[in-house]
Amino acid sequence: MAEKKKVSLWKEFSKGIIKENPVLCLVLGTCPTLAVTTQASNAIGMGIAATLVLICSNAAISLLRNIIPDKVRIPAYITIIAGFVTMVQMLVKAYAPSIDESLGIYLPLIVVNCIILGRAEMFASKNRVIPSMVDGLGMGVGFTAAMLLMGSIREILGAGTWFGIPLTSGVVDPILIFILPPGGFFVFGMLVALSSKLSGKKKAAEDVGCAGCPLSENCSKVKKEGECNG
Amino acid sequence: MENILTMSPSPHLSSGATTRRIMLDVIISLVPASVAAVVFFGWKSLMLIGVCILSCVVLEYICRKVMKRKNTTGDLSAVVTGLLLALNLPPGLNPLMAVFGCIVAIVVVKQMFGGIGNNFVNPAITARIVLLVSFPVPMTTWEKPFEWLNTADSVTGATPLALVAQGESTSYLDLFLGNRGGCIGETCVLALLLGGIYLVARRVISPIIPLSFIGTVFVLSFLLGGDPVFHIMSGGVMLGAIFMATDYTTSPMNPLGKLIFGIGCGVITVLIRLYANLPEGVSYSIILMNILTPHIENLTRPRPFGKERKHEKA
Numbered sequence: 001m002a003e004k005k006k007v008s009l010w011k012e013f014s015k016g017i018i019k020e021n022p023v024l025c026l027v028l029g030t031c032p033t034l035a036v037t038t039q040a041s042n043a044i045g046m047g048i049a050a051t052l053v054l055i056c057s058n059a060a061i062s063l064l065r066n067i068i069p070d071k072v073r074i075p076a077y078i079t080i081i082a083g084f085v086t087m088v089q090m091l092v093k094a095y096a097p098s099i100d101e102s103l104g105i106y107l108p109l110i111v112v113n114c115i116i117l118g119r120a121e122m123f124a125s126k127n128r129v130i131p132s133m134v135d136g137l138g139m140g141v142g143f144t145a146a147m148l149l150m151g152s153i154r155e156i157l158g159a160g161t162w163f164g165i166p167l168t169s170g171v172v173d174p175i176l177i178f179i180l181p182p183g184g185f186f187v188f189g190m191l192v193a194l195s196s197k198l199s200g201k202k203k204a205a206e207d208v209g210c211a212g213c214p215l216s217e218n219c220s221k222v223k224k225e226g227e228c229n230g
Numbered sequence: 231m232e233n234i235l236t237m238s239p240s241p242h243l244s245s246g247a248t249t250r251r252i253m254l255d256v257i258i259s260l261v262p263a264s265v266a267a268v269v270f271f272g273w274k275s276l277m278l279i280g281v282c283i284l285s286c287v288v289l290e291y292i293c294r295k296v297m298k299r300k301n302t303t304g305d306l307s308a309v310v311t312g313l314l315l316a317l318n319l320p321p322g323l324n325p326l327m328a329v330f331g332c333i334v335a336i337v338v339v340k341q342m343f344g345g346i347g348n349n350f351v352n353p354a355i356t357a358r359i360v361l362l363v364s365f366p367v368p369m370t371t372w373e374k375p376f377e378w379l380n381t382a383d384s385v386t387g388a389t390p391l392a393l394v395a396q397g398e399s400t401s402y403l404d405l406f407l408g409n410r411g412g413c414i415g416e417t418c419v420l421a422l423l424l425g426g427i428y429l430v431a432r433r434v435i436s437p438i439i440p441l442s443f444i445g446t447v448f449v450l451s452f453l454l455g456g457d458p459v460f461h462i463m464s465g466g467v468m469l470g471a472i473f474m475a476t477d478y479t480t481s482p483m484n485p486l487g488k489l490i491f492g493i494g495c496g497v498i499t500v501l502i503r504l505y506a507n508l509p510e511g512v513s514y515s516i517i518l519m520n521i522l523t524p525h526i527e528n529l530t531r532p533r534p535f536g537k538e539r540k541h542e543k544a
Contacts, residue, residue: 172326173368176363177360
């Protein structure tokens with residue numbers, strides 16, 4: 001029994017990294033992904049902050065899932081998330097002011113990060129505390145990994161450095177467009193294409209409705225095919 | 231080798247013209263400009279042209295192979311893209327940067343959208359803009375013509391458009407013959423006009439877009455207080471109007487659409503030149519109008535004979 005539970009927890013954790021990677025498969029949280037990945041260190045900082053919020057908010061929402069009335073659940077979730085984001089922001093400001101400076105407005109904007117609200121709605125509101133926290137951790141690690149990958153590509157190509165360490169700068173001219181917004185979109189598009197190629201999912205155009213959505217398994221809205229308005 | 235000849239999706243010429251034939255005509259029409267480039271800027275421009283054509287063809291071949299699609303290198307469209315991109319680069323550019331431009335043109339703009347006939351913007355223009363954004367300093371370091379004959383080191387100088395901003399002018403004859411700084415292929419107006427006349431005579435392009443583009447630049451720059459003759463002969467107006475804006479895939483098909491397209495390009499070019507921070511706006515004007523092309527096509531769709539008008543029906 002215990003072993004079975006462990007296996008399922010591992011499943012909850014690992015799905016966030018590869019199968020349901022929030023950035024590359026679910027295409028959630030693209031705003032911070034595009035905005036703060038100009039440097040690998042920013043990506044890591046953002047990822048860790050979001051992961052902390054994700055674990056805490058998933059735990060709190062899972063605890064309160066039977067108390068929160070269904071009709072006001074979104075405001076309730078947002079309030080809980082905002083509380084944790086404020087705490088994380090204060091911690092970052094106190095202990096890592098340089099990260100706070102480089103993340104700027106995107107740190108408080110974790111409140112409206114779709115990944116966190118999405119996991120609250122899809123997972124934490126329907127599951128026990130421990131699986132919810134593990135789910136949050138997995139999603140957070142997946143988010144951080146995807147951002148680190150993007151940040152590394154953009155920093156190495158666009159600035160010739162990695163975590164601030166000069167790699168090619170001085171030898172080859174950096175391709176400036178990669179640290180500019182268009183380069184962010186290019187790299188993001190390529191990574192999404194690559195990840196869907198590697199995961200072997202071949203979706204026909206007509207499957208990309210609600211039923212073709214990667215969240216369709218746990219989405220409460222999908223009752224029958226075609227009976228979904230978002 | 232005959233079986234790799236392909237027909238482009240549009241326009242449906244019934245003259246038996248093939249993509250390869252049309253592309254060959256474009257290459258022939260670009261020969262004078264390329265020769266002028268080598269005369270004015272030396273072996274470096276020859277090397278740039280070679281690097282761009284070679285890497286475009288190789289990249290197209292690799293792309294088609296990886297995507298498991300039919301090999302289309304035989305239709306010469308990659309050669310045209312490479313040649314046009316090279317003619318849009320400054321003479322002293324590092325060839326590696328030119329190769330990056332070719333990757334953008336062929337892989338990102340052309341093949342990822344489905345290959346020839348499916349790109350929504352002109353590959354060579356887009357590559358030039360990406361290069362300009364990526365390498366702002368090397369892409370705006372211009373060399374003076376004929377300096378390659380005298381010294382081993384290149385001597386840099388400003389383009390006529392930049393000089394005008396500083397209050398200096400360039401003589402019309404120098405502009406017409408190409409004795410000035412600039413991208414390797416854009417300087418010699420004479421060579422570009424020869425190529426344009428050849429293309430129109432061979433009926434490869436219709437003269438509507440080049441004439442309306444250049445005409446709009448002439449009239450608008452005159453109205454806004456510029457020197458009209460200078461404005462149509464400087465910068466990339468000739469190269470852009472004759473060779474870039476007339477790309478079949480990214481420009482409207484019927485005459486009214488072509489007219490709107492050409493005027494739009496001209497207006498944006500003049501506005502950028504006179505009121506924006508950049509000295510030159512031809513590439514941005516063409517890419518913006520490329521994006522508007524589907525809408526122009528929709529608005530100027532010809533009414534089939536005998537079909538009632540839309541507003542009458544409603």
